[in-house]
Amino acid sequence: MGSRLGEGSGPGGEGGAERRAATGDEWVITPVGAGLLRGALEVERTALGVLPHRLPARARAQFPDQYLRMVEAQPSGVRLVFRTRATAVELDVLPTKIVYEGTSSTPQRLYDLLVDGRLAGQATATGGHVHTIDMPTRSVAIRPGAPGTVRFGGLPGGEKSVEIWLPHTEMTELIALRTDAPVEPAPDPGRRVWLHHGSSISHGANAESPTSIWPALAASRGGVELVNLGLGGNALLDPFTARAIRDTPADLISVKLGINLVNHDLMRLRGFSPAVHGFLDTIREGHPTTPLLVISPILCPIHEDTPGPTAPDLDAADLRFVALGDPADRATGRLTLNVIRDELARITALRAADDPNLHYLDGRSLYGEPDFAELPLPDQVHPDTAGHRRIGEHFAESVFGDGGPFAHR
Known part of the structure; x- marks a missing residue:
């Protein structure tokens, strides 16, 4: 499903290309799309990648509320799911971080990685846009930012199911998925x-x-x-x-x-x-x-x-x-x-x-x-x-x- 690339290829966040050159790893880049995503009702193609939505376009056209536009695009419950033998995974993202007026710091939201259904790692993404919310008025001030990279290393070898659960309160534009072994969509688990x-x-x-x-x-x-x-x-x-x-x-x-x-x-x-x-x-x-x-x-x-x-x-x-x-x-x-x-x-x-x-x-x-x-x-x-x-x-x-x-x- 992916194409094999040499070191330093593809988009990356802070230190991404330097890290790949230093390790000498070769990477497989797999397009991120609906086939790898679960929990989203719709996936929007953007200039950089894709943005998962939890309400469809018809619904999004029917509300004028900027706060709801932000909330429905925060991917609570949305995850990438795939099968792979990879021991290292990188995900380039453009996050939109939320700050409430009067707080002093920008929170770093977690990405959870599960291997065969068990939590195997957590990471954060650097960079990204920052939306500052004034709670009494729900108005939003926007500060633009740059993409970042989430990296998980040291995964167990062998064929396995991998899930990356996206931060539930942070809009996440997905740019590129890189792994050190090929990726394929996980089969339908047959669960309700x-x-x-x-x-x-x-x-x-x-x-x-x-x-x-x-x-x-x-x-x-x-x-x-x-x-x-x-x-x-x-x-x-x-x-x-x-x-x-x-x-x-x-x-x-x-x-x-x-x-x-x-x-x-x-x-x-x-x-x-x-x-x-x-x-x-x-x-x-x-x-x-x-x-x-x-x-x-x-x-x-x-x-x-x-x-x-x-x-x-x-x-x-x-x-x-x-x-x-x-x-x-x-x-x-x-x-x-x-x-x-x-x-x-x-x-x-x-x-x-x-x-x-x-x-x-x-x-x-x-x-x-x-x-x-x-x-x-x-x-x-x-x-x-x-x-x-x-x-x-x-x-x-x-x-x-x-x-x-x-x-x-």
């Missing part, structure tokens, strides 16, 4: 495809690496192929997201709804209920009998009985969030997490009378009061890596385990 939609928690906020986000952990334990439509700040019952789910092949579907609607103070109960019905109706147009799980929010004390909007706590030393709503406004239909849980339970019970493959899960069974006491939310909204692990374990046990809605029948 699980498509999951949710908020920034499902996207992987605060998890330290792409395979430590809770959907990736749950997928690994459940033995399924993940398509992650967790969209930070944008699980908002958007019709274009429902259509993307409708049109994407999947054996199992879950939608985790609620927290972003409160965060944005986007709608009242009167609008929420028919919007949920419409969202589920659209999914069912393409997946009439697919097991479909509706998940309510995990525990979030600041919003259990207090409406949004949510805002950064400007008095806190680190990024933390506070709820700005008035609990008394629940009487006028403003949404809180408890209001949303009650309504999602009611809606799914009503629909399940005619839809036996529709299921409901209270998000507090994934992360509830005992979990919060042991593993509090560092910023009051998002779990850390240990919290993601806890959610993934609980999901795998209750959903993929015996008797669960996604258990093998």
Whole structure:
């Protein structure tokens, strides 16, 4: 599939050509395209290479929000998968790194490399664009940068399956894949495809690496192929997201709804209920009998009985969030997490009378009061890596385990 090149050939990041000349390695360059990628709904050809997308072009044309444009192109759950005997792998990339206004450093996001399903290495990419986000306004300031190279060496010899999971919160333009042995696409593993939609928690906020986000952990334990439509700040019952789910092949579907609607103070109960019905109706147009799980929010004390909007706590030393709503406004239909849980339970019970493959899960069974006491939310909204692990374990046990809605029948 690739062409064999001598030392120093092909594009490279900082020190790439010098490193290849010093080692005397010969490299195989393999085009990066949809055949090597899993977890992306669409792959866009760019001037340098390809950019994975988690929403299709039709959906991207229907929202004006710059933040969502950034979020859907952050490749949470997207990975390169191939078979090879290579012991060294290089990936040239143009990352887009995210910085929040007021923080002092640019985070270095991890690439996870798995060999035959086991974590075998982690690396970061130098260079790249930097987007600085002002949280109160969601405005974005852009500083352009140059490509970099991610390198993994010392891989075991012999034929093996290699996965490179891309940083879940860093847009990643893929330029070139180099290996010291030929590469071929990995065969279809024959596993069920699980498509999951949710908020920034499902996207992987605060998890330290792409395979430590809770959907990736749950997928690994459940033995399924993940398509992650967790969209930070944008699980908002958007019709274009429902259509993307409708049109994407999947054996199992879950939608985790609620927290972003409160965060944005986007709608009242009167609008929420028919919007949920419409969202589920659209999914069912393409997946009439697919097991479909509706998940309510995990525990979030600041919003259990207090409406949004949510805002950064400007008095806190680190990024933390506070709820700005008035609990008394629940009487006028403003949404809180408890209001949303009650309504999602009611809606799914009503629909399940005619839809036996529709299921409901209270998000507090994934992360509830005992979990919060042991593993509090560092910023009051998002779990850390240990919290993601806890959610993934609980999901795998209750959903993929015996008797669960996604258990093998």
